[in-house]
Amino acid sequence: MAEFSERVLDIVKQIPRGKVASYGQIARMMGSPRSARYVGYALRGNHDPIVIPCHRVVFKDGRICEGYAFGGPEVQRALLEDEGVAFLDDMHIDMDACLWQPEADRLSRPPDIDWEKEMGL
């Protein structure tokens, strides 16, 4: 098992209830900001919904991969809503409010984060 997958799983498992993380952000957390694709890939290969809440891993847009998360789109929405995640649409999460920001606690940065700049950097 490559460290890549284990690291992804480890990060996803650490996503607190009521929070969501984007693939790109996780990729950046592991030091490979360009490898966002493989974050999800690792999840699929290690599909283990017991310890890997895939429904908390969403696109940058806040959309969920309903075709790959367990249960189904309805279950995902129910789980996320039950966890306190705000939904803008049936398939879009309020990233601005529910995005998992472990660093935010340290940076105490306002919600006016310039992600584009962070990404580009």
Next chain:
DNA sequence: AGAATGACGTATG
């Protein structure tokens, strides 16, 4: 063992 593919995101045309 080698080729193909794949849950994203950014850059460029």
Next chain:
DNA sequence: GCATACGCCATTC
């Protein structure tokens, strides 16, 4: 602003 191309690296056939 929309469409297309590329990059990244591991997993799978």
